[in-house]
Amino acid sequence: MALSEPVDLERIRTFVAVRRAARPARRAALSLALPLVVFLVLTFVAPILYLLVTAVDNPETRSVLPRTLGALETWDGASTPDEAVFAALAADLKQAKADSTAALVGKRLNYEIPGMRSKMLAASRMAAGLEAGPFRERFLEQGDIWAAPETWSVIRRNGAGLTPYYLLTALDLKQAPSGGLEGVAPDQAIFLSVLGRTLLVAGIVTGLTLILGYPVAYVLTIAPKTIAAVMMLMVLLPLWTSLLVRTTAWVVLLQSDGVINSVLMALHLTTEKVQLIFTRIGTVTAMTHIQLPFTILPIYSVMRSIQPTQLRAARSLGSGPTSAFWRIYAPQTLPGVVAGCLMTFILSLGYYITPALVGGPQDQMVSNFISVYINRDLNWGLAAALGVVLLLVTLAIYGLFLRLVGADKIKLG
């Protein structure tokens, strides 16, 4: 029995000595990798953590309306609150007016109660001029919004430092007054369909680049060197051109009076102009063109490592050309196909300028909304939540691919 054998001290000593001797080399190797590790932590891990935190962070109501939240603790949740709550609100808003923070909490509550931003601003202006109560009547004069129990339950709910609001909104859900979850109104439910559309377009583009790119990669491996070099240049050239330039070039080609329509009309293939631009066709065409190199290159580099002699051997052993290709050659290219498709699919999820310029009215992708919420609305919570959803979907798809083909089957070269 192994357990009853005496411990071989000599072997352990040798092992430790070897480890010790190798330590400087290991440290040198680690210190070489250290800049990269630090870089990755700073530029990759930290932003993702920040993204996750931003998606649930909810500081506004808590910091601006602390007295109100305290007074609301004894509120029954079903009627207009009493004078004590309004007095606390008046005190909070008076302070908020002095600190210019009323708009901040107004904007946050406006996400859940449209119109709340200006109501809060107006109320803070009024509160700044109020010396003594009763406060309740004065607020109720400002509008029905202050009488509605829903307003107060939203305020009370947002007293928590963390909120599920952004993540729920990103999934077209909201918290019901009773506490459960319910779907948002049909005309407000946009994000799931946008996400589905983003995945669909990315999938179509990936499929098309594979169908178009696979033969190109194959020809690249068997063509004579000089021709292969020219072909390679043609594959790489689009990569070196700016995305905007390529997209604008597609506008010129696809527009109603554009090159493609002129050619079609000159050849009498069509008598009426075909609507190509501002349609899904436009989006898919332009994106496929831009993504082709990303699919071709991994497939090509894997194909190059496959010995052509194997195909010949298969033929000489009696296999037909089709069967030799599908049974001997194609399975070996799978790692490149998976890597190329994954790369194109994931990159396609992030497109929004191209769909915006050549796509139809429906072609708004998730990234488009993320950019709007970051750059224009400063609603970073919702942008982060959409980012989290997109990240999780991407990871799920990546995981699915790994399960289907195995981690060792993904090769970039």
Place this chain on the structure above:
Amino acid sequence: MKMTIGRRAVTLLGMLALTAAPALAEGSLSVMSFGGAYQEAQRKAVFESYTAATGIKVDEQEYGGEIAKIAAMVESGNTTVDVVDVDAPTLLQGCDDGIFEKIDWDKIGPKDDWLAGTTSDCGVGTIVYSTALAYNAATLKDGPKVIADLFDTAKFPGKRGLWKNPATNLEFALLADGVPADQVYEVLSTPEGVDRAFAKLDTIKKDIVWWEAGAQAPQLLASGEVVMTTAWNGRIYNANKEGQDFKIVWDNQILDSNYWVIPKGAKNPEASIAFIKHAVEPKVLAGTTKYIPYGPVRKSASEFVTPEDAANLPTSPANMTVALTLDNAFWADNGDEIRKRFTTWLAQ
């Protein structure tokens, strides 16, 4: 206040980036605007005269109007820009979020000289631009005259270009549906009003080509993709300078303005306010109209504008007969909800 965790993270990253931007050079002021023909006009009319008068050089920056850029700079505690030109929604957002300094109007001028709605606690109005209907007179001899023509596909068959944004389009729809300009936002504040605007847009939905970047609108007209489009008036003017024959229908144009603001924590607040005071001097404002057709926001500036420049301005009396001023507070309150509805409507 906003996102303390965020601020700490950004500050940390900012420090690690060795606070790359150098401290403001002696005798220069960093001014950020929208680039392109607009900033070129500002350079000729505002920056050069400012340097000539004070000896202070203007260190020009450009951005695309992203408020996130200013917010990130302010939150990192390293404000490297002294003055920024922002559009009205950005002014409102930034004022709400506390990323702009308060303006001491005593140092600028009398507020009542500014057009209504172009003064703010955080910003000083500079120019007025317009979103209006435009068409190609080279291909369409008898063009549209009133905003209702935008919705009249019997009289003007063909595609029309609209900005892919509910703002301005819902207003145009109601105006064309007969709502007087001064009641548009009253109507739009009710659910029925929003329904009415969308119903009007429904009547031309299949004929709409949506544009997103300002440069697309004149391009759509030039390529014949659309018979008419809404557009920003400066873009149409520029296209005409390049040889196009586009005409603007001033009827029911929608006005909006830009503002000078000082980002919070700017290093030279005195110099910033002095720059703004110079930039909105009536003569300087009027000078800008020589290079770009955006109206001056100060009433006292109009006497310095030459008649030929005045003809192209959205604010000249002949063009202002029926005009609506975009209500940015309305859009700040209801924008998110209406935009979501707009998106579902687009996809239907």
